[in-house]
Amino acid sequence: MKLRKLAMAASLATIGLASALTAQAAAKEQYFPVLVYRTGAYGPNGAPWANGYIDYLKLVNAKGGMNGVKISFEECEFGYATDRGVECxxxxxxxxxGGTVFQPLSTGVTFALTEKAAVDKIPLITAGYGRSESSNGAVFTWNFPLLGTYWVGADVAIQHIAKKEGGMDKLKGKKIALVYHDSPYGKEPIPLLQERAKMHGFDVQLLPVAHPGVEQKATWLQIRQSRPDYVLLWGWGVMNSTSLKEAQATGYPREKMIGIWWAGAEPDVKDVADGAKGYSALTLQHGAEPNSKVAQDILAMVHAKGQGTGPKDEVGSVLYMRGLLSSMLAVEGVKRAQERYGKGKVMSGEQVRWGLENLNLDQKKLDGMGFSGVMRPVQTSCLDHMGSSWVRVHSWDGAKWNFTSDWYQADEKVIRPMVMLASGRYAEEKKLKPRTPEECKQ
Amino acid sequence: MGFFLETLIGGLMAGMLYSLVALGFVLIYKASGVFNFAQGAMVLFAALAMARFAEWIPGWLGFENQVLANILAFAVAAAVMFVVAWLIERLVLRHLVNQEGATLLMVTLGIAYLLEGIGQSLFGDNIYSIDVGMPKDPVLVLEGMFPGGLLINKEDFIAALIAAALVAALSLFFQKTATGRALRAVADDHQAAQSIGIPLARIWVIVWFVAGIAALVAGIIWGSKLGVQFSLATVALRALPVVILGGLTSVPGAIIGGLIIGVGEKLSEVYIGPLVGGGIEIWFAYMLALVFLLFRPQGLFGEKIIDRV
Structure with a gap:
């Protein structure tokens, strides 16, 4: 009996020691959970984003990690379904x-996770998507819509149209149609467009397209009938190419179509080729950047060693770069946190949030990381979780995307009051007390 | 008036394509009593095979002729669909003779997931093109009668003609050939058909193969319009209200049902959609089908089932 007890105690001690050692080993790695969709209706667009995201993490590891801390990561496939995204x-x-940050690449999942992330104290980076009012860090303390929101996109789209027409005053009496994915994502730009319509006297025609967007004949017949001056395309996945094909089939000029940055990548136009010639889309700063130093580094340090996540010829494509940038922003958030809480240490969610709230990627730093020409500086704060609102426009020439505009910046005078109003309403509804600048200093 | 006609014609042409997909459901239901939920996955699988072989064959054989590549790819894709039909009969249906309809339905759900997964693993999950030379630009007719003319989408028009021809050929096959009669006999009663010497296994392979060919043609047409990608599998959802409305056992029902659904959803989106915020065409098609079912539960042309007690 005594011997049995002794053996049991020894076994338990061994198991305890082994778990402690494993935990210690795991603690040396910063864990990045990666929500992806490589399958399903949106797989062709989700896969390059995921490949870029993971390749950048591999590149960081190949260069020695984040101040010596290696990255571990794990994919979870959710097929762009909100319920499965939450499950992941x-x-x-x-x-x-614990997860370092989450980046769901889905506005629907972002809506679902906004409250959960705050409870779990894990930052939610939504670069170029998510809730537009979440740029107010006083209320949305765990959301980081870095680089831009849909209100930024819609605002710049209107600025671009005004520039083409010869000024904001020329928008009066114009008709602008919004062909949008009938989901939280597609509906995001509507308040901004309505606000701008009130200011400048143009009409907005709203045309929702049901998921996944393969049937749009009725939508484009309505466009043929109402003949809007411009069409804004707010689609994702197959909806984008279908819109362009229907525009061609109904004779609507592609030069009058402007897509959001999720409707301006290779999968959206490749199958349409010449039919999409002249179509323009906003960019979330970057376009296709196969010659950038960071893309070349990935080819040399990741793909050349047979560790590339996707096909080699995808490196540098628009959505690949979007994933890569998103990954880089998360990594820089961790590195910034390490500057305060200890280099070479694994950071907690709260520490990473501090890092993301104090990002300061100036041009010199970006150039050093291989992002020269890819993006402009980003500087966040406790109250500004977006950090930058620069946008360029690129156009499809039948074979590739080319930049066709200079830099635009979203008009804060229009967007800020809307952000404050919407986030204030959210705080009231959820009974949240917004952070004050003093609280931010802590 | 011109706009109404454009919408009507657009709806009729879309409806013809729905009929083509619905036909796959009807064929298999008529011959095996199985509601084949995998029809959409078969469209995706067949289109992926066609697109990829059209790309690979010229490289393998060292030529550049697109027409020849398409013809050979069609033949190979048809052969692939035959293998799929044979495997389904050998591995699935053979073991489920005289099982409940619900069991067979669940099995086809499993087949759908398998085909989607295997198709994308074998042929890739990117967006692929099928270029069969369909014209993409529109044509305007009756410009003297209507201001701005009537816009006809040439691609849709040709697609509707192809769909109509295939539907007509399959109707003849069912009504006028010995195999067609055997298919109908099997559908009525498996055991009775076997007792008079109809080879059940062969008939099932034939009917799944024919449904596979219908899926291949639908896949080529839709793939040429949309690009070959996962969303093609959802095209089957567009055909479901068609079979609900037309009846699961009627080839003419699939055609008339397709046209009614096509026209109904386009007119509803254009004329009712703006009043309720738009985006209604998908659920409106189902609602239309359900309203029909209130008055004719067996569908427009479906057989009335009478069970004597």
Whole structure:
């Protein structure tokens, strides 16, 4: 009996020691859960984003990690379904010492996770998507719509149209149609467009397209009938190419169509080729950047070693770069946190939030990381979780995307009051007390 | 008036394409009593095979002729669909003779997931093109009668003609050939058909193969319009209200049902959509089908089922 007890105690001690050693080993790695969709209706667009995201993490590891801390990561496939996205989040959030950040690449999932992330104290980076009012860090303390929101996109689209027409005053009496994915994502720009319409006297025609967007004949017949001066395309996945094909089939000029940055990548136009010639889309700063130093580094340090995540010829494509940039922003958030809380240490969610709220990627730093010409500086604060609102326009020439505009910046005078109003309403509804500048200093 | 006609014609042409997909459901239901939920996955699988072989074959054989590549790719894709039909009969249906309809339905759900997964693993999950030379630009007719003319989408028009021809050929096959009669006999009663010497296994392979060919043609047409990608599998959802409305056992029902649904959804989106915020055409098609079912539960042309007690 005594011997049995002794053996049991020894076994338990061994198991305890082994778990402690494993935990210690795991603690040396910063864990990045990665929500992806490589399958389903939106897979062709989700896959290059995921490949860029993961390749950048591999590049950081190949260069020695984040101040010596290696990155571990794990994919969870959710097929762009909100319920499955939330499931993935729940499954991964507590693994390997806890998720560093989540980037769901879905506005629907972002809406669903906004409250959960605050409870779990895990930052939610939504670069170029998500809730537009979440740029107010006083209320949305865990959301980071870095580089731009849909209100930024819609505002710049109107600025671009005004420039083409010869000034904001020339917008009076014009008709602008919004062909949008009938989902939280597609509906995001509507308040901004309505605000701008009130200011400048143009009409907005709203044309929702049901998921996944393969049937748009009725939509484009309505466009043929109402003949809007411009069409804004707010689609994702197959909806974008279908819109362009229907525009061709109904004779609507592609030069009058402007897409959001999720409707301006290779999968959207490749199959349409000449039919999409002249079509323009906003960019989330970058376009296709196969010659950028960071893309070349990935080819040399990741793909050349047979560790590339996707096909080699995809490196540098628009959505690949979007994933790469998103990954870089998360990594820089961790590195910034390490500057305060200790280099070479694994950061907690709260520490990473501090890092993301104090990002300061100036041009010199960006150039050093290989992002020269890819993006402009980003500087966030406790109250500004967006950090930058620069946009360029690129156009499809039948074979490739080319930049066709200078830099635009979203008009803060229009967007800021809307952000404050919407986030204030959110705080009231959820009974949240917004952070004050003094609280931010802590 | 011109705009109404454009919408009507657009709806009729879209409806013809729905009929083509609906036909796959009807064929398999008529011959095996199985509601084939995998029809959409078969469209995707067949289109992927066609697109990829049209790309690969010229490289393998060292020529550049697109027409020849398409013809050879069609033949190979048809052969692939035959293998799929044979495997389904051998591995699935053979073991489920005289099982409940619900069991067979669930099995086809499984087949759908398998085909989607295997198709994308074998042929890739990117967006692929099928270029069969369909014209993409529109044509304007009756410009003297209507201001701005009537816009006809040439691609849709040709697609509707192809769909109509295939539907007509399959109707003849069912009504006028010995195999067609055997298919109908099997559909009525598996055991009775076997007892008079109809080879059940062969008939099932034939009917799944024919449904596979219908899926291949639908896949080529839709793939040429939309690009070959996962969303093609959802095209089947567009055909579901067609079979609900037309009846699961009627080839003419699939045609008339397709046209009614096509026209109904386009007119509803254009004329009712703006009043309720738009984006209604998908659920409106189902609602239309359900309203029909209130008055004719067996669908427009479906057989009335009478069970004697």
């Amino acid at each position: 989040y729940e499954r991964l959030k507590g693994k390997n010492g």
